[in-house]
Amino acid sequence: MIKIKDLEFEYYERDEEENLTDMINAIRGINFDAKKGDFIAIAGKNGSGKSTFAKILNCLITPIDGTVLIGGIDAVNGTDEDIFKIRKKVGMVFQNPDNQIIGSIVAEDVAFGAENIGIPSDKLWERVFSALSDVGLGAKMADVRIDELSGGEKQKVAIAGVLAMKPSCIVLDEATSMLDNKSRWEILNTIKDINKKLGITIIMITHHMDELLIADYIYIMNKGRVFLRGDKESIFTNKEKLKEAGLECPVIVEIKDKLFEAGIIRNDNVYSVEALVKRIKEEHPNSFYLSTGFEDNIIEKPKINPVNAIIFNHVNYSYNKNTVLSDITFSIGKGEYVVIAGGTGTGKSTLLKLIPGLIKSDGNMVFVDGIDVMDKASDLSKVRKKLGFVFQYPEQQLFAKNVYEDVVFGPRNTGVSEIEAEKRAYEAIEVVGLSDEIYDMPVNKLSGGEKRRVALAGVLAMQPEYLILDEPLSGLDPQGKQNMLDIISALHKEAGITIVMVSHDMESVVRYADRLIALEKGQVLGDGAPVNVFYEMYLSAEDKEKELYNLPVMMQLLIRLRSEGLEADCMVADIDEGINSIINAIN
Amino acid sequence: MLRDITVGQFYSVKSPVHELDPRVKIRFVLTFIILSILDRNIYLYGLLTIVFMAALIMSNVPVKHILRGMRGIILFILLCSMINVFTVYGEELFKIGSLTITSEGIIKAVYVFWRMLLIIFMSSLLMYTTTPTELTDGLEKCFAIKGNVAMGITIALRFIPVLMEELDRIMKAQEMRGACFDKGGPVRRIKSLRTVIIPLFQNSIDKAKCLADAMDSRCYRGGKNRTKLRPLKYEKTDYIVYMILLVLLIVGMYFIIKF
Numbered sequence: 001m002i003k004i005k006d007l008e009f010e011y012y013e014r015d016e017e018e019n020l021t022d023m024i025n026a027i028r029g030i031n032f033d034a035k036k037g038d039f040i041a042i043a044g045k046n047g048s049g050k051s052t053f054a055k056i057l058n059c060l061i062t063p064i065d066g067t068v069l070i071g072g073i074d075a076v077n078g079t080d081e082d083i084f085k086i087r088k089k090v091g092m093v094f095q096n097p098d099n100q101i102i103g104s105i106v107a108e109d110v111a112f113g114a115e116n117i118g119i120p121s122d123k124l125w126e127r128v129f130s131a132l133s134d135v136g137l138g139a140k141m142a143d144v145r146i147d148e149l150s151g152g153e154k155q156k157v158a159i160a161g162v163l164a165m166k167p168s169c170i171v172l173d174e175a176t177s178m179l180d181n182k183s184r185w186e187i188l189n190t191i192k193d194i195n196k197k198l199g200i201t202i203i204m205i206t207h208h209m210d211e212l213l214i215a216d217y218i219y220i221m222n223k224g225r226v227f228l229r230g231d232k233e234s235i236f237t238n239k240e241k242l243k244e245a246g247l248e249c250p251v252i253v254e255i256k257d258k259l260f261e262a263g264i265i266r267n268d269n270v271y272s273v274e275a276l277v278k279r280i281k282e283e284h285p286n287s288f289y290l291s292t293g294f295e296d297n298i299i300e301k302p303k304i305n306p307v308n309a310i311i312f313n314h315v316n317y318s319y320n321k322n323t324v325l326s327d328i329t330f331s332i333g334k335g336e337y338v339v340i341a342g343g344t345g346t347g348k349s350t351l352l353k354l355i356p357g358l359i360k361s362d363g364n365m366v367f368v369d370g371i372d373v374m375d376k377a378s379d380l381s382k383v384r385k386k387l388g389f390v391f392q393y394p395e396q397q398l399f400a401k402n403v404y405e406d407v408v409f410g411p412r413n414t415g416v417s418e419i420e421a422e423k424r425a426y427e428a429i430e431v432v433g434l435s436d437e438i439y440d441m442p443v444n445k446l447s448g449g450e451k452r453r454v455a456l457a458g459v460l461a462m463q464p465e466y467l468i469l470d471e472p473l474s475g476l477d478p479q480g481k482q483n484m485l486d487i488i489s490a491l492h493k494e495a496g497i498t499i500v501m502v503s504h505d506m507e508s509v510v511r512y513a514d515r516l517i518a519l520e521k522g523q524v525l526g527d528g529a530p531v532n533v534f535y536e537m538y539l540s541a542e543d544k545e546k547e548l549y550n551l552p553v554m555m556q557l558l559i560r561l562r563s564e565g566l567e568a569d570c571m572v573a574d575i576d577e578g579i580n581s582i583i584n585a586i587n
Numbered sequence: 588m589l590r591d592i593t594v595g596q597f598y599s600v601k602s603p604v605h606e607l608d609p610r611v612k613i614r615f616v617l618t619f620i621i622l623s624i625l626d627r628n629i630y631l632y633g634l635l636t637i638v639f640m641a642a643l644i645m646s647n648v649p650v651k652h653i654l655r656g657m658r659g660i661i662l663f664i665l666l667c668s669m670i671n672v673f674t675v676y677g678e679e680l681f682k683i684g685s686l687t688i689t690s691e692g693i694i695k696a697v698y699v700f701w702r703m704l705l706i707i708f709m710s711s712l713l714m715y716t717t718t719p720t721e722l723t724d725g726l727e728k729c730f731a732i733k734g735n736v737a738m739g740i741t742i743a744l745r746f747i748p749v750l751m752e753e754l755d756r757i758m759k760a761q762e763m764r765g766a767c768f769d770k771g772g773p774v775r776r777i778k779s780l781r782t783v784i785i786p787l788f789q790n791s792i793d794k795a796k797c798l799a800d801a802m803d804s805r806c807y808r809g810g811k812n813r814t815k816l817r818p819l820k821y822e823k824t825d826y827i828v829y830m831i832l833l834v835l836l837i838v839g840m841y842f843i844i845k846f
Contacts, residue, residue, distance in 0.1 A: 058804045084806060092804040099797035102805075104597055104719045104745045111816040113805035118812045125816070145599050147748045161805065320655075358759045389763040396753075397760045399785040409782065413765025444789075462764060 041215035045246035091162030097154030152183025288565035342519035388464030394455030449480035609725025734810025
């Protein structure tokens with residue numbers, strides 16, 4: 001269906017005098033094949049050329065050399081009519097739902113592509129409804145306004161919009177990178193279904209390593225080349241090479257390999273938590289008992305301490321009569337590292353905005369260092385000086401002509417001397433691990449990960465005592481994530497800054513955070529040590545199966561083993577400890 | 588708050604007004620506005636108010652929802668019409684300092700306020716009951732606008748809420764870094780605003796690029812051979828509303844000429 005040979009693409013940046021300065025998004029000699037019904041994943045770190053490659057598949061950019069045949073049509077030298085035919089065959093889903101949805105109403109957007117290819121009006125509704133049901137949205141959703149949907153639902157609408165054109169292939173360009181785990185897996189399962197039931201070829205571009213596990217064939221890209229290609233078996237036995245490409249092994253593969261090394265299981269063809277549970281059970285049937293129930297969960301709820309730094313005292317917040325937060329009570333002490341988790345629409349971001357009083361709620365009390373920020377008489381500027389707030393996608397707030405000017409903006413506003421402001425800016429840039437060569441660089445010349453670090457530096461230059469971060473990891477590749485986590489951890493440990501962070505990245509939560517506060521429908525569901533709270537999230541969930549996706553992989557495995565009857569301790573998230581727990585339970 | 592602005596946003600609910608053909612609604616609102624501008628007298632405005640009320644009740648859009656989105660605008664037109672109180676010559680009622688308040692002025696102010704309210708409420712009712720796509724389809728037919736221009740309008744309307752949310756976020760972020768939008772002299776304020784406008788612009792351009800790709804990839808070719816999910820077709824009720832419009836026009840003109 002798709003045949004690509006010796007593909008080349010280059011994109012140069014030029015300065016004002018038309019001299020070549022930089023070469024980005026290049027592709028060097030890629031060979032690629034996809035047959036009908038294939039499920040192919042392409043992974044690589046940011047800047048490896050994977051998104052450029054995706055765009056070539058949809059004729060959004062034209063390569064400079066090589067052959068691209070899509071369904072037998074030449075995509076390199078094709079006429080406008082050829083390109084139209086290719087786009088009819090190959091649909092594309094992009095990263096940001098808000099940047100690809102054209103209609104204001106679900107049905108209007110789903111129909112958009114089908115309208116463009118001239119499907120008669122009486123057939124359009126049929127296509128809209130069948131596409132909506134294929135992605136698991138009911139016909140009821142057809143009249144809903146787009147801005148009332150969650151991110152995951154918007155992405156489903158985008159997929160439905162492509163399905164309504166009846167394509168034979170769908171290219172997904174990091175389509176899940178802006179979603180929380182539960183919605184992410186809902187989308188992934190939808191994609192898998194589409195692949196299996198409708199026989200549509202899927203080409204999925206991603207840097208979430210666990211997503212590679214649902215594909216049949218994997219390409220790893222690095223520096224514009226195909227670095228590795230093969231099935232799961234051959235890719236994941238090549239750990240050194242993966243690391244070289246800036247990627248890491250999926251957690252479940254790591255666990256599986258360690259269990260193999262410990263002599264617990266055979267190693268082959270186990271690529272999901274479910275498969276691993278099945279394998280363990282097959283090989284050690286005698287360790288599983290019918291009578292094994294779940295352990296009791298005792299969460300030691302952190303006590304409210306009046307001298308604590310941030311205190312929420314029975315806080316309610318509603319917007320347009322919808323209750324967003326209800327009866328939120330907790331306190332965060334100085335020097336803690338707290339993560340707040342919960343699905344979309346659970347009020348996490350609202351909760352963060354209440355801390356510096358960016359939004360107000362009458363009659364409620366939120367204290368920061370003893371000052372009630374909800375009280376209109378309080379001096380907010382005094383509180384805000386101590387709080388650094390990193391919004392979601394902070395790189396979208398950069399405004400100055402170069403890095404230094406942007407970072408120095410904050411300290412200048414505090415009224416310190418120019419020399420002091422300058423000093424603080426330089427320090428902040430150093431803290432986020434950027435070299436002094438970038439001071440004069442225009443912001444748009446930086447990579448996505450670097451931009452985010454510059455934005456973080458802009459907040460750190462204010463020398464806050466508390467750092468509030470709204471999903472600082474979203475959209476970053478594995479390396480960028482690790483970088484960010486290292487910086488935050490250093491700020492916490494070395495500078496003693498209190499961290500309050502909203503995050504979906506559960507693996508890092510158990511590794512770094514002291515404490516997890518889980519929100520559900522605007523209420524605190526659990527508050528305490530991360531493993532306990534995760535366990536509580538599972539136990540109290542209505543749909544336990546789906547809730548598992550919100551847990552770290554090790555806990556998913558342990559809980560599944562336990563529900564099959566293995567007496568393993570479930571409240572373990574660390575990989576090595578978890579493996580010990582399994583080994584002990586088996587012997 | 589910025590997110591409270593609901594102007595230009597569709598309100599999804601089932602109602603006879605929502606079902607009407609957009610061309611009918613556009614022509615109706617246009618005639619309504621022209622009538623209100625032509626003259627001001629109590630009978631005409633009474634008639635228009637009744638027509639608006641009837642449309643509002645049938646539209647199933649909650650009054651509260653409309654009012655919440657318009658608080659700022661109502662205040663603004665109230666201020667604008669107040670100017671009339673001081674600037675119209677006539678019988679002097681009383682003086683505040685050097686300002687003279689006349690009874691003619693007060694009457695004119697009331698009419699101006701009433702007129703602006705009618706115009707704004709009626710046109711926003713059109714927006715609440717018509718999706719941007721339908722609206723542009725209607726405009727395309729009513730005023731012979733080209734397909735891609737109409738698509739531009741659709742997208743502009745679609746992105747109002749998205750950009751509002753973004754503006755809100757950027758402002759809050761810069762506020763947390765010590766930017767001040769409501770204090771200090773004009774120079775400082777403009778300097779502060781720069782930190783919001785520039786990223787908003789940059790992001791809009793990035794968004795536009797992505798959106799263009801997304802439209803291309805879904806085979807958009809400027810409306811060539813494009814079919815419609817909801818093709819414009821007149822139903823019985825549409826003709827009835829046209830008749831009502833004709834009656835409104837005749838009665839309105841009668842009031843204008845007579846009084």
